[in-house]
Amino acid sequence: MTQEQLLLILPLIIVTATSVTTMLLVAAKRNHAVSCFVTSVGLVLALASLFIVAPLAPQEVTPLLIVDNFNIFFTTLILLAALAITLLSYPYLCNLEDHQDEFYLLLTIATLGALVMVGSTHYITAFLGMEILSVCLYGMVAYPLHREQSAQYPMEASIKYLVLSAMSSGFVLFGMALLYAQTGTLHFADITAGLSGVVADGPGAAYFVIASLLVLAGFAFKLSLVPFHLWTPDVYEGAPLPATAFLATIGKVAMAVLLIRFMSVTGVLQSEAITNVLAIIAVLSILGGNLLALLQSNLKRLLSYSSIAHMGYLLIALITLNSGVNEPGAVVTSLGSEAASFYLMAYVVMSLGAFGVMIVVSDSGHERDHIGHYQGLFWRDPWLALIFTAMLLSLAGIPLTIGFIGKFYVFAAAVQGAEWTLLAAMVIGSGIGLFYYLRIIYRMLTPIDHEDLLPVMGIREVVPHAVLLVLLLALIVPGVIPGWWMSLVELVVQSLY
């Protein structure tokens, strides 16, 4: 490994060093503020190190990792999200009587796992990253809060996540083993070559389909796509809010990025069977997620179902990955990867914003995740209500927000791929989605008719509100002036081809 290659994985090294530093500090003396500060500094340094990395890219660091623009873009996104969650967690954890510092430790290591996944071009690193992320998430989901009013079932949630996550890892491993048996390689890029050389039309073709489907099923577990979604609402509800936010944003993004790379490199979409299965999963996720979210009164559960639907929208963009490239002499390349990348960016901003508002009004003693807690918020705390409304409208895909541009992109990709059924599902899903997003907004507008259960005014720290402000800007600026962001994403996905 050369010096340059070490420089290329600088973000990974810095994040690792941050977690080690935090751990040593905790061993020496516990101090919540110091742990949070060290974590934040570490994440900022990792972000800063991308300025060193960017000029050197694109380059492979051993056959296991690749550092290209695509990787750098999502590394930035993940590090920013991790930083936001760290900053939002501090006031949340402040009144916890138990140990607070370990949360940051778990958070940094989980971030490390996500970064590995984003850069992997090899099954080994992909699996390693997934496991690092998951194992830390077990801990975060079950983080001991010891309060009656706080997250109610952290243990149940964690066990559920542990068992199902382990099972999905098993699927992935089995799929990998089958592929390895066929091709003798675990490198994404070599798999296609190996296949086309040896087993293109022979009996091995079926192997390839089955193996890929197993791998994809494992990935779908992590993305909580229907019918692999059963763990999602319970885990979201049971986990402490910062952990939920982490799971919902970074957990999903890392997995989705890996999926984009996996699908665009290995060319699984050339198999019609796989494409059909994915299309069915997408339709089920969109309809199922939106329908199940309709009657939820717990916002964590509601957002969990809505995230299922959003992952379904994302899958539509993924299915169209190959649509433009296949035609010989096509002037327009596929919008699929662009749409998926933009949608992921949008999804992180809006989910983080929605969870951020919930974190700001909650603390580890009282989680305010019921829709009734937010009644009349518009008149009690217009600022928070404005942010929450903006985030929900963005999730619903209303213009002036990044969510609309994301949806526009997915629509464009699907039109290009002529996926009319999927488009119809997306329109129906978005229509259903309006009901529950608007229900929350309507509750926030309804004047309060009972004693105030929510001392919203109590939480007035500057930092969380600054984070929310940044998220609001990140929601509106790309929504109004999407041009620059679109060119950025266009540039970023070039490295996939």
Place this chain on the structure above:
Amino acid sequence: MIVVWLILTLFVGGALAWASELMDSRLPRVTALLAMLVSLALVLWLYWSSAPAPLSPGGQWLVFEKWPWVERFGIHLQVGVDGFSLLMLLLTVFLGLMATGAAWHEITERSGFFYFNLLWTLAGVVGVFTALDLFLFFFFWEVMLIPMYLIIAIWGHENRAYAAMKFFVFTQVSGLILLIAILCLAYFHSVQFGRFSFDYFELQSVVLEGRFQMLVMLGFFIGFATKLPAFPLHSWLPDAHSQAPTAGSVLLAGVLLKTGAYGLIRFAVPLFPEASANFAPVAMTIAVIGILYCAKLAFAQTDIKRLIAYTSVSHMGFVLLGVYAWNLYGLQGALMTMLAHGLTSSALFMLAGGLQHRFHTRDMGKLSGLWAQLPKMSAMALFFSIAALGMPGLGNFIGEFLSLLGAFQVNRVATIFAALGLIFASVYSLWVIQRVFHGEFKVPGHGHDQGGHDGQENDLSATELICYGAMAIGLVWMGMYPQTFLALSEPTMTFLLESLDGLVSSTALVGEVLP
């Protein structure tokens, strides 16, 4: 730049109105009034100073501006105003002023936020009427939804949550279908010309195959027909109208419905001439069903606002009929109906709102004999009801007559049935007058004999008189000298007809015109 100034005035005015609430709770309405007056001045200035710019692509544009926005997809901030848009802008701003007047005394709670929403809705509508880039158009199309939703959801009547949700879901889902149709066009532009484009003029040159063209056209039609609303997609409208506050109803009936008709004339037909020509008989049938069915439904209502809402759907049928006749009479008739209906329905909704404000009911069964107590209000109600039923000499007659005249040349059967709508209109209009304003005096909460005590002072205030007077003058003007308006829109309509003439000459639409 004037269009940009107009939109900015409304956006900034709305923000200022919200902010000014912090100083004084009466300040927002003054701010909103000022913003409306400034925009009216801008539109009037546009009208007086209109020197056609012959170099612009459409030929007849008074104002035409273009800036790049999203280059990745070839999206531009492209706005233009021709005579047709100008008339729509005039209507929008004028009714915006009326809505401010209607809200003046009615909205007392959270007035800052109310005027914010009011002005932002209008800003969205102005954007819709001027945008010549389909992405920009869709953008404004959606921008006007949220504030309208909030107006219904916050300041609406007893069943507001349901009505607001229904309004939003209908328009949003149809909007998404419209978006897909727009994207199809843009994508096929990229296939045929090598790059994405949302430019109105460039998209006209996209060639789509017959069946596919029909599907994409239907996407546009569904988007616009929901807003219009046309027959099977109209069910959101009675709820939204009856639950919205008066100013909200004025905006909905007067302005928002017209965006649907505008979209049909500006986009749906010119972009898909052949498909529209093939679709015309269906659209005209839908229009006739809407006219007759909703007139009948209107007759069955006891809630005044619901009744007026159904009459709106019925009258919008004439617009649909005129548009799909696709000849000069039909288009001009549709335009005049849009303008005149904007004024009459707004006035009637304001009257219904006035009744509710005074007697706290919209139920016609509980009101009667108001003429003796409220002579001015009753006279106004009679005037606008007569206007709505299409009395010659007032604007609605011109519009409906021209629509029917245009449609008669294309589809006689549909026209004959549609003409029955005029009779139904007289029935329900006069029925309302008879029940509510004639007969024995009765209002809820008062015995028959005590009614006289609080009579006269409840009659129209000066503000209301000015509003109704202005709208009445407008209607008489349209009825007596429609040339003012027709002349302004004629270049646009002629241009649209001529530019498509070559394309559709062989198809059913023109083929059925009598020699």
